[in-house]
Amino acid sequence: MSDGAQGAGSTEPVVDVLAPREVLGHEVLVQGRIFDLVRDEVDLDHSVVHREYVDHPGAVAVVVLDDHDRVLLLRQYRHPVRRELWEPPAGLLDVAGEAAQIGAARELAEEADLVAASWHTLVDYYTTPGGNNEALRVFLARDLSPVPEADRHVREDEERDIEPRWVPLDEAADAVLRGDLHNPSAVVGVLAAVASRAGGWASLRPADAPWPERRQAQD
Structure with a gap:
């Protein structure tokens, strides 16, 4: 019997573990x-x-769904890959001691001029574990309202040219599977949202769910 066949019969749970x-x-x-x-x-x-x-200090991204089951994607230039990518609102966790959900809410307001009343943890992942320790949490944000005009963030540099678009969630998933979307948080977040929706959103975790993979600021 091959190692693959033996492994297939294991009863141990498939869970990533801390093993420094x-x-x-x-x-x-x-x-x-x-x-x-x-x-x-x-x-x-x-x-x-x-x-x-x-x-890397880590980051957050936000899958934003409106009442019509559309996801918000932002087109933004990413210089390392020389492309404009469609991606969810996202940003670095570079404020010491800040809760991840607070950071995500700030990015949502700054990049999309939106406030969400409903927040859940959708999925967590490492972006490039072979060469990068960046841990990223993707939130699901719903029940939206606009940021008042007087309080809106002035976007600069790459963010200045952000183009927002509301895309039906199923169409976004099709775009991922066609290979049309490449931003990792878009790929992971969109497919996770489709899977969670299929299960009646039962997989959603609280916005402050434990996240031991996040690198602490003092490390």
């Missing part, structure tokens, strides 16, 4: 404005290796 290896040395190679490039010397028990990765 001993770090023998840590070096900051490049210190950036938002995140750093670092190198760790890691003891894997059977060998010692050096691993370079981006040390």
Whole structure:
């Protein structure tokens, strides 16, 4: 019997677990404005290796649904990939001690001029665990109202040219599966919303659900 067949019969739950290896040395190679490039010397028990990765504060994204089952997507230029991507409102968790949902609400107001009365945790993921420790939480936000004109954020740089569009959720999911959408929070968030809706939204967690994967500001 192959290892694959043996693994298929396991009764252990499929759950990611915290299992740190001993770090023998840590070096900051490049210190950036938002995140750093670092190198760790890691003891894997059977060998010692050096691993370079981006040390990232983490981020949040918001799948925003209106009363017509449409999701809000924003077109924004992303320089590393030289493309304008359709993505949900999102932003960094770069305010020390700030709750993730508060940060998400701020991004929703700043990028989309919206306030949501209903918040839930939709899905959590690591964006690039092979080379980046960024943990990202995607919220589901509903029961929307506009930010008053006098209180609206003045968008600058890439955010200045943001184009919003309300897209039926099923159409957004089709766009993901066609390969038309590539922003990871759009891909993960849209498909998670479709799956959760199919189950009557029973999978939704509270907005303040535990999130041990989030890197703490003091780390």
